[in-house]
Amino acid sequence: MSEALVVGSVALDSVETPHGNVSEVLGGSASYGCVSASYFAPVKMVAVVGEDFPSEHVGAFEGRGIDTSGLKSESGQTFRWSGYYLREMGGAHTNTTALNVFENFRPTLDESQRNAPFVFLANIQPGLQLSVLDQLTAPKAVLLDTMNFWIEGSKKELTKVIERVNILLLNEEEARQYMETPNLIEAGLALQELGPQTVVIKKGEHGSLLFQRDRVMSVPAFPLRELKDPTGAGDTFAGGLVGYLARLNSFTDEDVRKAVVVGTAMASFVVEDFSLRRTLAIRPGEIHQRVDRVLEMMRAPVLDQETLAGRNLAATIS
């Protein structure tokens, strides 16, 4: 077993969905990523909060064994996001974003953080992601997540980050937007050409597509009858990936495929309730159950080659 480093945001979120609403609950990409990863390997968190950040949340992280020595507390308010989802549970709609202490966040890694072998650069400004990359001494695998905001406003800088990571994660709208094509296959292949060994396009209820060398793989979403709140699904997915790769201490193409199945299972928990409620309450055996269910959905039938020959009608007619 190896260990994982997660650099991202810790936030207080206010969210409204068709299933209810919550105010100032624990959120942020690093929170979701770290808790998810913590089910598989030791995790170090690098993020910033304000003086108002409730200590019980730090307790929740530490209860999951997360090393919070990189969670800096600065004077000022914690990063806040407020948004809502419509009935279709597509993308989040933002009401307000208050960066607060996050505005001056400059992640500085200590020695043990710099030596981290498996790293998840969660969604923050690409310039900061670059500075983290520059500080890493010997990363085995770096995972990168981003968002439309940076594709629109900092594409050049973002491209520099993409060129240097092993695994790029983005959702389908972002992939289409980045490559300016409606075709996901074309987008995935083009993103792969920028450098990452694996590109993972996240498609929510439609699962994910993996682009690896000359291969495209598909992993379905866990079949949920109800989503309560999609917030954090992508970060929880990525956290599962980085945590599981750290657990395996390896990241062959096949390992990454395994990790995507694990990430898929992890993401299915987080959307069942608001904030990290469900993810913090995963019971022994539940991850294994959901992984098996996803694998079962993927189970390929075996077709007899002879049945696929195609009826050679021209021959019978001529």
Added chain:
Amino acid sequence: MSEALVVGSVALDSVETPHGNVSEVLGGSASYGCVSASYFAPVKMVAVVGEDFPSEHVGAFEGRGIDTSGLKSESGQTFRWSGYYLREMGGAHTNTTALNVFENFRPTLDESQRNAPFVFLANIQPGLQLSVLDQLTAPKAVLLDTMNFWIEGSKKELTKVIERVNILLLNEEEARQYMETPNLIEAGLALQELGPQTVVIKKGEHGSLLFQRDRVMSVPAFPLRELKDPTGAGDTFAGGLVGYLARLNSFTDEDVRKAVVVGTAMASFVVEDFSLRRTLAIRPGEIHQRVDRVLEMMRAPVLDQETLAGRNLAATIS
């Protein structure tokens, strides 16, 4: 090997997509369904055309060995549809529909058609689909396709058809619309409760979901970098299903899963060009190749159970 019966429309389509446009080309659900099915088993077509229907199209059907004795020619014009697709290649947008001879279409089966073991009821008015069902003497498996128009206008009658078929095919918007839920899993499970052994929800580039007993299965789409014209994809998919089931002369749950993979491969051909150009030109070995590619996309990794146990941190902390 058994045989397949396809009842649906034969049309002259005018289509515009970002990749070009065509005028009065061969189209219609029965055309796409029959040609696709003909690669696997003998096929009988039941449909109607007008006096203006070009005889070369009948020749194309017969070149594929399709029994066109059920393709009636009536005085009047052939059914015409004209529509377009936007850059995203989502659903078709209709400019005009002229039912013409199709308006008075009342499918009457002769004895050999009534005895057909594998039947595809392609998209036509549910009342006509019911009348075909009433004429069948001993069907082994009936596949049903429909469209939003009938869900909106003839839901009661459509439900009666659904209750009597073995395999229901519909696209994701139709599934959500029929069951009045944004959640596809909920929609699929509820549709299954109406009676069909299998419900297949078609999701275009995202592949398809199969609902069978207590199982949900996922089959990805064939990875195409470019779609020229999505017209007929659903009918070609269904034609591949019914043809392949007839080829196997069996329709266990596993057989249906195989047939969905075959239908997926068949649909990938039709969208590569307008009308039936590409589907009529499939070369020996190509079907097999694409089936293998879809199966490869589905290949599930093998995860070591011990790695999924979840780190029991409470125990180490307490």
